[in-house]
Ligand SMILES: Nc1ncnc2c1ncn2[C@@H]1O[C@H](COP(=O)(O)OP(=O)(O)O)[C@@H](O)[C@H]1O
C-alpha cells in the first residue's frame with residue numbers, strides 16, 4: 248500500500264485539476280447530450296436518450312462536414328508540423344544572429360489579435376484595388392471565395408507553424424554539438440545528418456506537436472469563423488467544431504440547441520481520444536518513455 | 544603493415560573572435576605513428592584536432608595528409624576516424640547501427656557492412672552487445688563502440704579526443720594498452736589528445752606539449768622527461784612535478800635566498816633551477832631541511848620539505864619516509880639538474 252501512496256501523493260494536484268476542469272465538463276457534456284436542452288426548453292429539458300446522436304447521423308450534411316474536418320485538420324497539421332520543422336532546421340543551420348530575428352518574424356501572426364489578423368487576410372485576398380493578391384496576380388477576384396481552403400489553411404498555418412518551430416528549435420539546440428561533428432566525420436552531408444540524426448532524435452517533440460495540434464485543430468474554429476464563417480456557399484468550409492458552435496450557440500433560427508451541440512462535442516472528444524491512441528501507437532510510445540530520474 | 548598517411552600541420556592558426564585558440568602550429572606526424580597532444584584544459588588541443596578532422600576551418604595555415612593538402616576539404620573527403628570525449632554515439636541507434644553508420648553513408652553493400660561491423664566489434668570485445676542502445680551499456684563499452692565506429696571505415700588517420708578521460712581508473716589502464724595495441728596492429732596514424740601526462744608518456748611515440756595555444760615542445764617521452772625545453776614542460780610532464788627554484792646562476796654555482804649550491808660549469812644570470820622529486824635524495828648527506836608534510840602513495844611517499852625558505856617535493860620509497868617535522872638532509876644530484884633562464888627557456892646542462 249505504502250508503495251503506491253507516495254506516487255499518488257505526487258500525482259494528486261494534477262489529478263485534481265484534471266478532474267475539475269476536464270473530467271467534470273466531459274461528464275456534464277455527455278449528460279447534456281442526452282437532453283433536448285435548447286432556448287425554448289431551457290427551464291424544463293427532458294431526457295431524449297440517443298435522439299441527438301440520431302439527428303447527427305441522419306444529418307444530410309454529416310458527410311460533408313466530416314470530410315471538411317478531415318481536410319482542414321489534415322492539411323493544416325501537415326503545414327504546421329512540416330513548416331515548423333523546416334523553419335526550425337533552416338534557422339538552426341544559419342548563425343544565431345540571422346536565425347533569431349527570422350524566428351521572431353514567424354511569431355508575429357501568433358501575437359496579433361485573431362480579429363486583426365483575419366482582417367489583414369481578408370484585406371489581402373479582396374478584389375483590386377484593395378487586395379494585394381489580386382494586384383500581384385493581375386486578376387481581380389475575391390480570393391476568399393475563389394480559394395477558401397487555401398485561405399483557411401494558410402491563415403491557420405501561419406499561426407500554427409511557429410509552435411512547432413519553437414519546440415523543434417529548442418530540441419535541436421539540445422542535441423550535443425559533438426553529434427553533428429561525429430556525423431560529419433562519419434561522412435554525412437548536411438541532408439544526411441538531418442535525415443539520419445536530427446529528425447530521429449526529434450521523434451518525441453514531433454509526436455508531441457502532432458498530437459497537440461491535432462487536438463487543438465479539431466476543436467478550434469475561430470479563424471474559420473472570422474474568415475469564412477463556414478462558407479462560401481452552403482458549408483463550404485464548415486468543420487465539426489464550427490458546426491457545433493453554429494447549432495449550439497449561433498443558430499440561424501434563434502433557437503440555440505445545447506443538447507445537440509453537446510452531442511457533437513462528445514463525438515469530438517471520442518475522436519480526439521482515438522486519434523491520440525493512434526499516435527501513441529505509431530510513434531511506439533513505450534520506446535520513447537524513459538525511467539524516472541529520481542525514485543519516490 | 545602501415546597504411547596510415549603522415550600528417551603535417553603548417554603554421555596552423557585558429558581564432559574565435561579575439562581568442563587565439565591555436566597559434567602558428569607546425570608539426571609532422573609520421574605514417575603509423577601515435578602522437579599525443581598534451582596540455583592543460585583550454586590550451587587548444589581539441590581545436591587543433593577539429594581542424595585536422597575538417598570540422599573547423601583554420602584561420603590561417605594548412606593541413607596536409609601525406610602530400611595532399613586537405614584543409615579545403617569537407618570532413619567526409621578526408622578519410623579520418625574520430626573518437627570524441629563524450630563518445631558522441633547516436634542515441635537513437637543501437638551499437639550495431641552506430642558502428643555501421645559510416646559504412647551505410649558510403650553505400651557499402653549490406654552483407655559487407657554486417658561482416659565489417661562484426662569484425663570490428665569482435666576486435667574490441669563488444670560483439671555480444673550490438674543490439675543494445677548506447678544508454679544501455681557501460682562507459683567502457685560506449686568508448687569501445689565509439690572506437691569501433693572510428694575504425695570500421697579503416698581510416699588513414701585516427702583522432703582521439705580524451706578517449707579515456709571518462710573511464711574508471713581501472714579500465715583506463717587496460718584501455719590504454721588496448722588502444723596502443725590496436726593502433727600498432729592496424730598501422731593507422733593516430734593523434735591522441737589528453738591532459739594526463741602519464742597517459743601521453745605511456746602511449747605515444749612522440750608528445751606535443753601545448754600551453755595557451757602554442758606548441759611548447761615536440762619530442763619522444765624520454766626526451767620530454769630528461770630534457771624539457773622550458774619550465775612549462777618541466778612542470779607539466781612528470782608526477783609529482785619538477786621542483787623549480789628561482790634564483791641566480793653564478794658560473795660556478797646557484798644562489799636562491801639562503802640556498803647555495805656549488806655547480807661546476809653553471810651558467811650566469813637569473814634563472815630557474817629544476818630538479819625532479821625522484822632525483823632528490825633524503826639521507827645522511829646534504830643540506831639540512833625540515834619535513835612539512837608526508838603524503839603516502841603506497842609504494843612511495845611524497846615528502847614536502849622546507850629548505851632555506853624553499854618548499855621542495857621529494858619522492859622516497861615508502862619504508863624510508865621520515866616523520867612530519869623531522870630534521871632531514873637533502874642531497875642534490877649533480878647529474879639530474881635542469882637550468883632555465885629568467886624567461887624559463889632551457890639553458891643547460893648540455
Ligand atoms: N567554438 C568555440 N568558440 C569560441 N571559443 C572556443 C571555441 N572552441 C574553443 N574555444 C576556445 O579556444 C580555446 C581552446 O579550446 P579547446 O581547443 O577546446 O581546448 P582543449 O581541448 O585543449 O581543452 C579555449 O579558450 C576555448 O574557450
Ligand SMILES: [Mg+2]
Pocket residue numbers: 585588589590
Ligand atoms: Mg578538449
